[in-house]
Amino acid sequence: MVEKAQSKQQASLPIYVLNGPTLNLLGEREPEIYGRTTLGQISEMVAAQAKSHGFETVFRQTNHEGELIDWIQEARKSASGVILNAAAFTHTSVALYDALKSLDKPLIEVHLSNPAAREPFRHHSYVSRVANGVICGLGAQGYVLAVDALSKIVKG
Ligand code: DQA
Numbered sequence: 001m002v003e004k005a006q007s008k009q010q011a012s013l014p015i016y017v018l019n020g021p022t023l024n025l026l027g028e029r030e031p032e033i034y035g036r037t038t039l040g041q042i043s044e045m046v047a048a049q050a051k052s053h054g055f056e057t058v059f060r061q062t063n064h065e066g067e068l069i070d071w072i073q074e075a076r077k078s079a080s081g082v083i084l085n086a087a088a089f090t091h092t093s094v095a096l097y098d099a100l101k102s103l104d105k106p107l108i109e110v111h112l113s114n115p116a117a118r119e120p121f122r123h124h125s126y127v128s129r130v131a132n133g134v135i136c137g138l139g140a141q142g143y144v145l146a147v148d149a150l151s152k153i154v155k156g
Helices: 002-011 037-054 067-076 094-099 143-153
Strands: 015-020 055-059 081-085 107-111 135-136
Touching: 015 037, 015 067, 015 143, 037 055, 037 143, 067 081, 067 094, 081 143, 107 143, 135 143
Parallel strands: 015 055, 015 081, 081 107, 107 135
Antiparallel strands: none
């Protein structure tokens, strides 16, 4: 009984939703590409969806590569899994890739736009190499779908 209660507690670690550079400007930034939904609104949508699956969320944004890496390291102990929109770092950061290789938790990569349909420099993703799955091109709704996917993976 005690063992069961403990494993239940393990499963209810929060889902980390981590956002990289310039995503703080969602709603104002190139709305024809990224839509008009703000990051604050996405945070609320994600929290509600996660709650429906029995999870809390930790939702953060940073413009700083090192801070994103610190949060990924924190997630190794403190998260059930991670939803990551690394924004431009997706295409550039070996440091992010190395940190994600040590995450050892389910990882869903999210992009609002579809990078494969955009400039060639967006076609390569360091995150995709280590992600369980990728959701892109569906705007803010992609984050909600990522919560569904991640909670299914975490619950097994
Ligand atoms: C993005 C796509 C990236 O190529 C870009 O650098 C971003 C946002 C997206 O959500 O569509 O900043 O990750």
